[in-house]
């Protein structure tokens with residue numbers, strides 16, 4: 001059994017402010033006895049426009065946010081999974097990146113979001129992530145951590161079961177969906193998608209989420225969640241943003257084995273393609 005924590009915050013355009021909020025989450029995670037802390041997509045900053053997103057970006061090795069979190073991880077011996085931005089190959093764009101920072105404060109894994117959120121919802125959010133973000137082109141193979149084998153994705157990737165199934169096939173025990181979901185899509189889809197991904201992959205799902213008002217234009221749904229391989233919601237945060245909050249749950253490798261043994265999902269790859 002290993003305890004994990006999801007952290008929930010409201011990132012703004014101020015990296016210093018966001019780092020301060022994440023330091024609070026680190027303190028709370030350490031106090032809870034968690035062996036790893038999972039933070040949301042874009043924890044380093046959320047800007048109010050594509051050009052502002054690009055203007056704020058720093059290389060990972062010169063980002064005060066990333067350097068500060070690495071120092072926290074090292075001091076507390078606490079691995080941290082966190083979404084940030086990094087410069088794109090094209091200087092007019094950024095990458096939407098997930099980092100694994102180990103207990104020595106080293107960045108050992110990096111994933112670049114492969115599905116970008118381009119939507120135009122009538123009377124709802126209009127967001128064109130691809131205007132300012134470059135899409136990734138590969139799945140990061142699941143990697144060993146003190147809490148289990150982690151398969152990383154980001155936010156909108158949640159709507160594509162293929163990536164979750166591919167990560168499970170490659171050995172993931174835990175699939176992560178660090179997010180900044182919009183309120184209308186979150187209300188309609190967030191929990192059902194997370195539970196579906198947990199049930200169909202028979203894996204733990206850890207989804208740290210942004211919450212509340214980031215700026216005059218952006219609000220996030222919150223409801224960070226940890227779901228077990230049977231689809232049970234083990235821990236959930238709300239939608240209030242008064243202070244950075246964590247929720248924790250135990251990762252039980254015996255339960256993973258039990259669910260996968262009792263309900264074998266033998267895929268008919270003679271009928272449909274293997275993912």
Ligand SMILES: O=C(O)CNC(=O)[C@H](CS)NC(=O)CCC(=O)C(=O)O
Pocket residue numbers: 041042045046047053096116117127129155156159180181182185186
């Ligand atoms: O903008 C940044 O800096 C950080 N990135 C995000 O917030 C991204 C792209 S706008 N948000 C999502 O993918 C929400 C998906 C969603 O809400 C859904 O699938 O319904």
